Amino acid sequence: MIQPRTNTLSIRTPEGIVFALPLAGPATRFLAWGVDFGVTLVAMSLIMTAFAVLRVLSPDFGAAISMLTYFALMIGYGILFEWFWRGQTLGKFIMGIRVMDVQGLQLQFSQVAIRNLLRFVDSMPVLYFLGGSAMLLSRRAQRLGDFAANTVVVRARVARQPDFQQIMPEKYNSFRAYPHIEARLRQRVSAEEAAILVQSLLRREELDAEARVALYTEIAGHFQRLMPFPPEATLGLTSEQYLRNLAESLFRNRA
Amino acid sequence: MILDLDRFIREENAFWKELEDCLELLERRAEHQMDLAESRRFYYLYRRAASDLARISTFAAEPAIRGYLESLVARAYSEIHETRDKPYRLRPVSWFFETFPQTFRRRARAFQVSLAITLVGILFGAGAIALDPQSKETLMPFSHLQGDPSKRVEREEKQERDFMKGEHSTFAAMLMVNNIRVSILALGLGITWGLGTIVLLFYNGIILGAVALDYIRAGQSVFLAGWLLPHGSIEIPAVLIAGQAGLVLANALVGWGNALSLRERLRAVSGDLVTLIFGVALLLVWAGIVESFLSQYHKPGMLYALKIAFGCLELTLLFAFLFRAGAHKTPRGPAGEPTP
Numbered sequence: 001m002i003q004p005r006t007n008t009l010s011i012r013t014p015e016g017i018v019f020a021l022p023l024a025g026p027a028t029r030f031l032a033w034g035v036d037f038g039v040t041l042v043a044m045s046l047i048m049t050a051f052a053v054l055r056v057l058s059p060d061f062g063a064a065i066s067m068l069t070y071f072a073l074m075i076g077y078g079i080l081f082e083w084f085w086r087g088q089t090l091g092k093f094i095m096g097i098r099v100m101d102v103q104g105l106q107l108q109f110s111q112v113a114i115r116n117l118l119r120f121v122d123s124m125p126v127l128y129f130l131g132g133s134a135m136l137l138s139r140r141a142q143r144l145g146d147f148a149a150n151t152v153v154v155r156a157r158v159a160r161q162p163d164f165q166q167i168m169p170e171k172y173n174s175f176r177a178y179p180h181i182e183a184r185l186r187q188r189v190s191a192e193e194a195a196i197l198v199q200s201l202l203r204r205e206e207l208d209a210e211a212r213v214a215l216y217t218e219i220a221g222h223f224q225r226l227m228p229f230p231p232e233a234t235l236g237l238t239s240e241q242y243l244r245n246l247a248e249s250l251f252r253n254r255a
Numbered sequence: 256m257i258l259d260l261d262r263f264i265r266e267e268n269a270f271w272k273e274l275e276d277c278l279e280l281l282e283r284r285a286e287h288q289m290d291l292a293e294s295r296r297f298y299y300l301y302r303r304a305a306s307d308l309a310r311i312s313t314f315a316a317e318p319a320i321r322g323y324l325e326s327l328v329a330r331a332y333s334e335i336h337e338t339r340d341k342p343y344r345l346r347p348v349s350w351f352f353e354t355f356p357q358t359f360r361r362r363a364r365a366f367q368v369s370l371a372i373t374l375v376g377i378l379f380g381a382g383a384i385a386l387d388p389q390s391k392e393t394l395m396p397f398s399h400l401q402g403d404p405s406k407r408v409e410r411e412e413k414q415e416r417d418f419m420k421g422e423h424s425t426f427a428a429m430l431m432v433n434n435i436r437v438s439i440l441a442l443g444l445g446i447t448w449g450l451g452t453i454v455l456l457f458y459n460g461i462i463l464g465a466v467a468l469d470y471i472r473a474g475q476s477v478f479l480a481g482w483l484l485p486h487g488s489i490e491i492p493a494v495l496i497a498g499q500a501g502l503v504l505a506n507a508l509v510g511w512g513n514a515l516s517l518r519e520r521l522r523a524v525s526g527d528l529v530t531l532i533f534g535v536a537l538l539l540v541w542a543g544i545v546e547s548f549l550s551q552y553h554k555p556g557m558l559y560a561l562k563i564a565f566g567c568l569e570l571t572l573l574f575a576f577l578f579r580a581g582a583h584k585t586p587r588g589p590a591g592e593p594t595p
Contacts, residue, residue, distance in 0.1 A: 013332055017305040019325040064424035071432045075439075086282065102518065104329055106337040110525040117532065120436070121443035121451075144446045148504060150521055191312070191321055 009140060009152055011104040021104075023141045024097040024153040026132055033128070035091030040077050044070055078116040083109055088156070098156045102140065111149040118145030171241070173248045174233045182249040185227040189250065197223070197247055204240075216240050264320065267307050271327060274300040278330045286344075301331040353581030355534035358527045359496065360578065362503050369498035372453055373491075376460020381468040383461070388472075394465040404473035412554050419551055427547035434490060434539045438497035442504065442532050449505025456498040463491070481559035484566025486546035492573055493538040500531040538573075545569075 055062030087099035122131025131143035216239035444451025470479035
């Protein structure tokens with residue numbers, strides 16, 4: 001039976017602490033591979049230019065060196081970058097992902113080498129069909145090379161504080177009159193729900209007016225069911241104002 | 256429960272920053288060894304950050320701080336709980352002359368299986384040619400092998416000019432690239448529970464057996480030995496070692512008679528796989544040079560006896576190296592983590 005896919009890798013430490021690392025999806029990884037492929041082609045064309053003199057002096061030796069360099073570059077690029085750059089290549093860096101040990105331990109040279117050598121199998125028959133299929137079936141989005149090397153590719157997060165000032169209500173927050181409900185709200189709202197609230201408000205200008213109203217109504221409905229405020233507190237509030245009030249109640253001290 | 260979040264973050268921030276500095280030092284300088292006091296402090300900071308993460312996880316309003324702490328704890332966890340040595344110095348000479356042959360011997364059973372599969376393939380290929388000489392066209396992938404061996408020998412022995420002049424290096428590079436690619440594939444196909452590796456070894460054996468019997472039947476045994484031995488004495492064992500690596504991977508996947516979990520089994524063989532395939536690549540570089548610069552030359556310019564003697568000497572030295580080199584040295588690390 002295929003196990004359900006999850007988009008995070010959860011690791012429980014012996015101290016009982018659980019930390020979750022978001023896994024990179026096939027599309028992101030394919031784009032990163034595309035960037036890396038482009039980089040190796042550019043690097044190769046630069047090397048070819050550098051070898052031009054050698055090819056004039058000795059066409060045979062020049063061709064041999066070019067062939068070996070190209071082969072070494074195709075194999076060595078991923079291994080060297082991921083080893084010396086802690087699981088990242090240029091493509092992975094641009095796409096914000098990195099390779100790591102499946103148990104959260106240090107990435108070993110042998111792991112990096114195996115996952116890159118097994119690209120020969122993963123890329124069969126064309127365009128990583130085998131590796132991509134394995135990734136879709138894998139619970140941890142692992143291609144065959146990752147599976148053999150005990151590695152996963154995760155999103156390299158940059159922890160940043162959101163700009164809460166942008167999402168605060170312009171008018172008086174009617175929820176402030178109910179501090180006990182606000183306190184319970186802070187307890188009940190999960191980190192993911194809070195992130196959805198913040199992101200929906202931060203991305204206001206990216207949404208069409210109709211889509212925005214529909215989205216805000218849906219999110220506001222969810223929070224109303226989660227922790228209802230009395231009708232007098234929500235009287236005359238639009239969905240957007242409702243969400244801004246919620247954000248202010250949650251993040252008041254952080255703005 | 257955190258009553259005053261702002262105060263909590265303000266107070267803990269200094270410890271988080273200190274832990275981050277420690278991690279940056281460890282990640283930047285792999286060779287750095289912490290003394291006892293530093294280790295204790297590092298462990299204290301890790302536990303404090305882990306405890307803060309547990310506390311803040313209940314506080315919905317701080318996803319950004321939670322993400323930051325998760326990242327810190329994950330990095331510190333990998334430093335504290337990793338028990339494998341992290342090689343940070345290149346030791347290519349001791350790796351090649353000690354680790355590689357030691358690893359080969361440690362996984363000798365897989366080499367024996369690799370050899371046995373190839374031998375069965377050789378018998379099959381030879382049998383096919385003996386029973387049905389017409390099958391040569393199907394069995395042999397290279398056009399220059401499909402003709403009459405006697406005519407080829409006659410043609411090549413009559414050649415007065417160096418037909419490979421100005422192409423030696425390119426030909427050697429092409430052989431190296433092709434053979435290393437096939438070897439990596441033999442390793443990689445181990446992921447198919449060894450089926451792919453077995454098919455590849457068997458097919459290699461078929462070609463070898465078919466070619467050998469074809470030349471022997473044509474009375475060209477000496478030419479065959481003089482042609483194949485100089486490079487084949489290294490190239491064929493190298494492909495067998497690549498097959499050995501593929502079978503080691505397959506054995507780790509299947510796990511017969513092994514109480515370890517799949518993840519632990521794969522972890523236990525990973526160093527050996529890399530050592531074997533890197534060793535194979537070096538052997539194939541040598542084989543490519545010999546095949547291009549020596550194997551293609553025949554009588555009268557090159558004495559067959561000399562080529563055969565050279566091939567035999569290589570084979571003897573290779574097996575002496577694989578079975579004896581590094582025998583007096585202690586293997587590095589339980590998993591043979593290579594230091595290429």
